[in-house]
Amino acid sequence: MTTIKEVARRAGVAPASVTRALSGHPNVSDELRQKVLAAVAETGYKPDLLAAGLRSRSSRCVGIIVSDLINPLLAEVVHYMEMAISQAGYTVLLANSHGDPARDTDSVHTLHQRRVDAIAVMCVDERNAELQQALAGFPGPVVLLDREIPSCETASAVVSDHYRGTYRLTEHLLEAGHREILYLGGLLDTTHVGRERLRGFQAALADHGLEMRPDLLRASRAVAQAGRDVIAELLDRDALPSAIVVGPNPFVPGVLTELHARGVRVGQDVALASLDDTPLAVLHQPPVTALSRSMDELARVAARLLLDQLAGSRIQPRTVVLPVEVQLRPSTAVTAEAVAQNRSRRRSGRRRASGDGAPGLRRGAGAAV
Amino acid sequence: MTTIKEVARRAGVAPASVTRALSGHPNVSDELRQKVLAAVAETGYKPDLLAAGLRSRSSRCVGIIVSDLINPLLAEVVHYMEMAISQAGYTVLLANSHGDPARDTDSVHTLHQRRVDAIAVMCVDERNAELQQALAGFPGPVVLLDREIPSCETASAVVSDHYRGTYRLTEHLLEAGHREILYLGGLLDTTHVGRERLRGFQAALADHGLEMRPDLLRASRAVAQAGRDVIAELLDRDALPSAIVVGPNPFVPGVLTELHARGVRVGQDVALASLDDTPLAVLHQPPVTALSRSMDELARVAARLLLDQLAGSRIQPRTVVLPVEVQLRPSTAVTAEAVAQNRSRRRSGRRRASGDGAPGLRRGAGAAV
DNA sequence: TTGAAAGCGCTAACAA
DNA sequence: TTGTTAGCGCTTTCAA
Numbered sequence: 001m002t003t004i005k006e007v008a009r010r011a012g013v014a015p016a017s018v019t020r021a022l023s024g025h026p027n028v029s030d031e032l033r034q035k036v037l038a039a040v041a042e043t044g045y046k047p048d049l050l051a052a053g054l055r056s057r058s059s060r061c062v063g064i065i066v067s068d069l070i071n072p073l074l075a076e077v078v079h080y081m082e083m084a085i086s087q088a089g090y091t092v093l094l095a096n097s098h099g100d101p102a103r104d105t106d107s108v109h110t111l112h113q114r115r116v117d118a119i120a121v122m123c124v125d126e127r128n129a130e131l132q133q134a135l136a137g138f139p140g141p142v143v144l145l146d147r148e149i150p151s152c153e154t155a156s157a158v159v160s161d162h163y164r165g166t167y168r169l170t171e172h173l174l175e176a177g178h179r180e181i182l183y184l185g186g187l188l189d190t191t192h193v194g195r196e197r198l199r200g201f202q203a204a205l206a207d208h209g210l211e212m213r214p215d216l217l218r219a220s221r222a223v224a225q226a227g228r229d230v231i232a233e234l235l236d237r238d239a240l241p242s243a244i245v246v247g248p249n250p251f252v253p254g255v256l257t258e259l260h261a262r263g264v265r266v267g268q269d270v271a272l273a274s275l276d277d278t279p280l281a282v283l284h285q286p287p288v289t290a291l292s293r294s295m296d297e298l299a300r301v302a303a304r305l306l307l308d309q310l311a312g313s314r315i316q317p318r319t320v321v322l323p324v325e326v327q328l329r330p331s332t333a334v335t336a337e338a339v340a341q342n343r344s345r346r347r348s349g350r351r352r353a354s355g356d357g358a359p360g361l362r363r364g365a366g367a368a369v
Numbered sequence: 370m371t372t373i374k375e376v377a378r379r380a381g382v383a384p385a386s387v388t389r390a391l392s393g394h395p396n397v398s399d400e401l402r403q404k405v406l407a408a409v410a411e412t413g414y415k416p417d418l419l420a421a422g423l424r425s426r427s428s429r430c431v432g433i434i435v436s437d438l439i440n441p442l443l444a445e446v447v448h449y450m451e452m453a454i455s456q457a458g459y460t461v462l463l464a465n466s467h468g469d470p471a472r473d474t475d476s477v478h479t480l481h482q483r484r485v486d487a488i489a490v491m492c493v494d495e496r497n498a499e500l501q502q503a504l505a506g507f508p509g510p511v512v513l514l515d516r517e518i519p520s521c522e523t524a525s526a527v528v529s530d531h532y533r534g535t536y537r538l539t540e541h542l543l544e545a546g547h548r549e550i551l552y553l554g555g556l557l558d559t560t561h562v563g564r565e566r567l568r569g570f571q572a573a574l575a576d577h578g579l580e581m582r583p584d585l586l587r588a589s590r591a592v593a594q595a596g597r598d599v600i601a602e603l604l605d606r607d608a609l610p611s612a613i614v615v616g617p618n619p620f621v622p623g624v625l626t627e628l629h630a631r632g633v634r635v636g637q638d639v640a641l642a643s644l645d646d647t648p649l650a651v652l653h654q655p656p657v658t659a660l661s662r663s664m665d666e667l668a669r670v671a672a673r674l675l676l677d678q679l680a681g682s683r684i685q686p687r688t689v690v691l692p693v694e695v696q697l698r699p700s701t702a703v704t705a706e707a708v709a710q711n712r713s714r715r716r717s718g719r720r721r722a723s724g725d726g727a728p729g730l731r732r733g734a735g736a737a738v
Numbered sequence: 739t740t741g742a743a744a745g746c747g748c749t750a751a752c753a754a
Numbered sequence: 755t756t757g758t759t760a761g762c763g764c765t766t767t768c769a770a
């Protein structure tokens with residue numbers, strides 16, 4: 001590997017002049033620059049960024065901590081953040097927590113040791129005290145994405161307006177007469193997302209004179225099987241409510257799979273709404289009502305915040321709230337009353353044609369409503 | 370930030386002894402180790418990995434180049450690779466090419482300059498000469514994922530058996546009597562995936578005495594809109610064939626959207642198969658036949674190859690081929706004959722109820738087959 | 739088993 | 755405008 005010394009020797013100049021010529025230093029003569037560029041071209045010299053970082057005390061790297069890259073929505077955020085970050089001349093160090101809060105903390109330490117200039121955080125558990133401490137000890141700017149850590153005063157945050165989105169989605173169900181609504185969320189209190197969504201759901205219920213029923217509140221890590229299990233269990237107990245609000249997008253396939261398997265018709269025997277929008281929600285028959293938001297925008301705003309702070313503008317850390325849209329689709333175009341009728345009609349239909357293999361609500365699940 | 374000097378001073382030992390104590394050097398007395406560990410605990414010392422990397426000539430970082438992280442399948446590979454790599458004590462540098470071949474090359478240079486110990490490559494265009502040259506100039510191990518660069522003798526490769534998978538999928542359609550099959554692929558010759566899939570498709574045709582019809586071969590970058598456009602154009606020309614093979618998963622939503630919009634019933638008015646499996650393919654009504662493979666396994670095998678080479682076992686670079694499964698589903702459970710019948714029945718049906726707004730094949734698309 | 743010295747490759751600070 | 759010198763924080767080498 002050619003070093004700066006070798007280039008300097010060939011060009012007949014000092015190593016520092018090579019640095020200056022290559023880094024666009026203002027006071028460099030054309031002649032010197034020519035000599036240096038020629039020597040660089042000859043040798044194929046590429047500066048060692050490890051050494052440069054050590055000396056200049058800036059690695060020009062940004063760390064991204066993500067709770068679970070297998071979630072396409074989070075992958076999308078990383079995608080767009082990487083775009084903005086690399087465009088600004090920084091390289092991304094990626095740390096994936098795989099749903100384990102301890103890894104969040106480890107990642108901050110590792111990134112710190114690798115001397116990244118800034119960190120973007122989509123952690124598993126924002127309440128984790130060790131994580132908070134590790135972030136507080138990190139010297140550079142920190143931006144949280146859909147997370148909030150009030151204790152961490154050096155951190156900016158970009159969040160979607162999950163409260164408002166979920167409130168309006170729930171309101172839509174309540175206005176269709178639904179009084180028993182299953183809320184199937186991710187971990188409810190580890191992140192801003194989980195917390196605000198549940199808060200929006202509860203507020204909408206309260207404004208319609210309803211309380212959250214503990215038996216209709218389910219939460220678990222955002223893995224597909226969980227969605228399936230919850231629906232299966234409710235159907236087994238003949239306790240499927242007339243409407244379902246399902247949170248993190250990994251649950252959606254599981255919920256739909258189990259409903260199909262049991263012959264429960266979405267949009268007829270149950271109303272279904274998702275708090276994340278996906279191609280599946282759009283293309284399912286019937287299409288599924290969902291909350292949508294721009295992960296692109298989330299990423300761009302977060303990257304801008306980080307890069308501005310890195311560029312030295314002494315911007316105060318701040319919180320940006322981005323809008324969430326309700327995408328109304330046929331899966332919720334059914335009133336509670338219609339759900340009850342559909343279920344009882346199917347029940348009696350099955351009785352008439354008893355013993356046939358046609359799919360239908362098992363064990364008269366409609367009676368539970 | 371505490372440095373090794375400060376720790377050494379506190380422990381009353383030499384800096385080199387701190388390194389030895391912390392790095393598990395064999396010849397270190399218990400006493401010295403205790404003193405060092407105490408000083409480390411007191412100060413919260415964390416070694417500067419930039420400096421360590423500079424001196425030891427190994428950054429303990431691995432670069433991953435990915436053509437487009439927004440593709441959930443690629444994100445999944447990155448997810449599992451990161452898992453294996455970080456478990457081995459390495460940190461991942463992520464470089465996303467956003468579909469631009471020039472960025473592939475840039476990324477290799479950047480990662481090289483950042484002194485990563487190895488590179489995993491899912492590039493946009495494996496034929497790119499600059500990329501090949503950049504990879505050849507990289508001193509560490511290189512592993513290609515679903516890519517092949519014969520010229521690069523230092524690179525291992527892990528590929529899925531796209532040829533065999535696509536062959537069998539196509540055979541399945543041919544056996545149902547389909548003779549006009551649209552092949553809607555990604556860029557056909559820039560990667561092993563694209564090339565092998567097309568080769569498998571053509572081989573299956575050839576073995577049934579058919580040639581590839583240029584008007585039934587479409588290719589474009591793997592973005593959603595492309596799928597939609599191709600179907601729209603074919604329907605506009607009344608030229609939709611009886612079966613469709615659609616390649617990269619981003620096309621699938623577009624294809625389905627357009628078919629739905631035009632009232633073409635998948636599995637009745639057209640047979641549809643996808644070369645990538647997704648939750649959408651599984652949960653679509655009717656479910657869509659697709660090729661599936663384990664991205665998890667792909668990633669693990671690739672990571673193992675890289676890490677083994679890093680661990681010094683002088684393994685020859687080699688190519689590993691992983692299996693691809695055909696998931697038969699109802700979307701292809703329709704013969705060419707049935708497609709023709711369905712289309713003409715719908716056509717006459719529409720004629721009887723002419724002028725109504727019901728969805729149906731426009732302009733008698735069935736006649737084209 | 740431990741310490742002292744050197745130096746990885748670069749850039750900042752200062753001097754010319 | 756350019757060169758010289760020093761040193762970022764660590765690990766390696768060599769000597770004790």
